Amino acid sequence: MDAFLLKNLSGLLQTGIFYVERGRMDDGWKTSESNPLCKDKALQDMLLQGADMQEFPFLYQDEFQVFFGCVAAEVGYCMVGPMNADFFDRLKRHRFYQKYHISEYAEKNLRRFTLMEVLQTMCIVARIVSGKTYTDQQLVDANHLASVTKEQEEEDKIRFNLRSEEEDIYRHSYQEELELLNRVKEGNVEEAVRLSKRMDVEIGRLGGTELAHLRNLLTIGAALCTRAAIEGGVSPYTAYRISGFYINKGAECKDTTQILVYRNHAVEELAKRVREIRAKQHTSSYTMRCKDYVIKHFREKIYLDQIADTLGISSSYLSRLFKRETGIRLQDYVNQVRVERAANMLVYSEESIPKIAQYVNFPSQSYFGKIFKAYKNMTPRQYRETYKPAEFFEAEQGM
Numbered sequence: 001m002d003a004f005l006l007k008n009l010s011g012l013l014q015t016g017i018f019y020v021e022r023g024r025m026d027d028g029w030k031t032s033e034s035n036p037l038c039k040d041k042a043l044q045d046m047l048l049q050g051a052d053m054q055e056f057p058f059l060y061q062d063e064f065q066v067f068f069g070c071v072a073a074e075v076g077y078c079m080v081g082p083m084n085a086d087f088f089d090r091l092k093r094h095r096f097y098q099k100y101h102i103s104e105y106a107e108k109n110l111r112r113f114t115l116m117e118v119l120q121t122m123c124i125v126a127r128i129v130s131g132k133t134y135t136d137q138q139l140v141d142a143n144h145l146a147s148v149t150k151e152q153e154e155e156d157k158i159r160f161n162l163r164s165e166e167e168d169i170y171r172h173s174y175q176e177e178l179e180l181l182n183r184v185k186e187g188n189v190e191e192a193v194r195l196s197k198r199m200d201v202e203i204g205r206l207g208g209t210e211l212a213h214l215r216n217l218l219t220i221g222a223a224l225c226t227r228a229a230i231e232g233g234v235s236p237y238t239a240y241r242i243s244g245f246y247i248n249k250g251a252e253c254k255d256t257t258q259i260l261v262y263r264n265h266a267v268e269e270l271a272k273r274v275r276e277i278r279a280k281q282h283t284s285s286y287t288m289r290c291k292d293y294v295i296k297h298f299r300e301k302i303y304l305d306q307i308a309d310t311l312g313i314s315s316s317y318l319s320r321l322f323k324r325e326t327g328i329r330l331q332d333y334v335n336q337v338r339v340e341r342a343a344n345m346l347v348y349s350e351e352s353i354p355k356i357a358q359y360v361n362f363p364s365q366s367y368f369g370k371i372f373k374a375y376k377n378m379t380p381r382q383y384r385e386t387y388k389p390a391e392f393f394e395a396e397q398g399m
Contacts (some may be wrong), residue, residue, distance in 0.1 A: 005128050006078065013121060014111040015083055020048065021076035034108050036100035037068065037079050043100065047079055056134055056142035057122045061085070064096045065210075065256075066110070069122045073129045080125055083118045083257070084110040086210055115260050116197045136197075137261070146258040180267075181228035189268055189277030196221055196267045210256055218250040218263040225270045231275035233288060235293055237340050241270050286311055286318065287325045291333065298337045299361050304330055338362065338377045346384040353380050 005018070009018035016035045032038055037047075047070035050058035057071045068081035088096070088110060097107045113121070119136035126134055140146050183192040222243040229239045246266035250259045293307050307330075308315040322330050338360040345356045357368035357380075370378050 002128050006125065009121075009124065009128075011363055013113075014085075015113075016079070016081060017125065019073075019076060020044070020079060024314070034097070034106040035082070036102065039102055040100045043068065044079070051077055054142055056138055057126045059118070059122060059139060059143040059145065062099070064088075064092065064099070066096065067113070067118045069118075069125070071122070071126045071129045078125055078129045080121060082110055083113040083121065084113055085113055085118060087112065105307055115257055120197075123353045124297070135265075138255060140261060140349060146255060146261045181224060182273045184225045184228035184267065185232040186272065187232060187271055187273075187278050189271040189275060192267050192271040193264055196225075196264065211254065211259075214256050214259040214263075215250050215253075216258055218266070219247050221263050222246050222266040222270075225267050229270040229274055230295065233277040234270065234273045235291070236337055238273060239270060240340060240344070242266065242273070286313060287322055289317065290322055290330065294330075294334050294337055298334065298341065299359065301361065302334050335371050336375065339372055342368070342372065342380070343376065343383060346380055347387045353384075356380070 006019070007018050016032060018037055036043055047058060047060060047068055047277045050060060051070040051072045057069055059067055061067050065084070065086035066081070067083040067085060069079070069083070071078045071080075093107060094104070094108070096105070096110075110378055117138065119139050122139055123134050123136060126132055180192060180195040183195060226239045226243040229242075230236050243266055246262045250262050253259050253262070289311055290307055293310065294302060304319060307317045308318045311318065316394050319330060322333070326333065328336075342356050342360045342362075345351055345359065346353070349356075351359070353368075354365045357365045360368075362368035362371065369379055373382070380385065
């Protein structure tokens with residue numbers, strides 16, 4: 001164990017990192033009158049027992065959303081905390097210190113940690129103390145920090161129907177945002193997830209509460225990475241289904257840790273889809289460019305001859321190639337893209353159905369209804385009534 005690294009990490013993070021051996025803190029470690037780990041024996045015992053009961057570093061979060069952690073070393077233990085994951089006002093801070101029997105004169109402000117900082121701090125401490133490497137996801141799963149398991153998430157995904165396409169403003173610099181989106185576009189899964197975690201620390205406040213902040217963080221990150229995935233070769237239908245699933249799960253979730261997990265899974269899955277497409281390389285550049293043309297021009301009249309001229313090949317060859325490589329006719333793909341865009345507008349806009357049909361360039365409302373029902377198994381009106389969020393109806397009634 002490298003005491004030098006741990007003590008400097010403690011100073012850098014402005015939180016306690018203490019070594020415990022044979023039931024007492026090592027005299028060589030500076031204790032603090034304001035740290036619950038030094039003053040509350042029950043808290044110490046609970047952390048030590050938790051670390052003994054599982055293979056992974058143990059994390060405990062109290063009712064004030066403050067984390068404490070413990071890692072079992074070869075001899076002894078290393079305890080970390082407090083790591084505050086919420087915003088404290090003066091009253092909440094006083095109640096926090098009262099809980100751990102700390103005098104009022106010893107109270108001080110707590111540095112705020114993002115959830116990812118808490119997890120990464122524990123991963124670093126574990127590596128220093130035990131030499132073992134863990135991922136933040138392993139810590140989330142081992143400590144039951146998220147309310148939904150990966151298996152439950154996959155089951156929910158099977159039953160999920162696309163509901164939304166979010167287009168909010170991201171509060172990072174253009175260069176940071178572009179770097180993340182480029183990694184998704186390239187299918188670089190590990191780097192994309194790493195960058196999204198790094199940006200958590202730097203992002204501005206996106207909501208009045210921590211829950212609202214993290215929900216907005218999920219929505220914005222998923223929406224932007226969706227566009228990057230489409231540019232990387234993922235079909236709009238697939239990309240919007242993935243982001244729509246995680247955005248809606250986040251909107252329903254009240255567990256702050258789980259919301260952040262959903263965001264990471266959205267970035268990871270979108271980047272993986274790009275990687276899979278690049279690895280297979282079954283689709284020719286002509287088909288990919290044809291799809292790209294449709295995505296960019298779906299609001300216009302689209303002619304096979306015009307696309308073929310743009311690509312420099314014959315229309316008959318393009319028609320056969322597209323059908324062979326995608327399994328559907330070009331016109332079916334055009335209708336698919338238009339229906340998905342129309343579905344988003346039905347749910348998240350106040351435009352009338354005739355105007356939406358016109359916007360996505362269906363020649364008539366009746367034809368739009370026929371094609372829409374063929375893809376969605378319900379009429380546009382039924383789709384809107386089924387999937388329109390409650391807040392839209394409440395807003396309409398209040399007007």
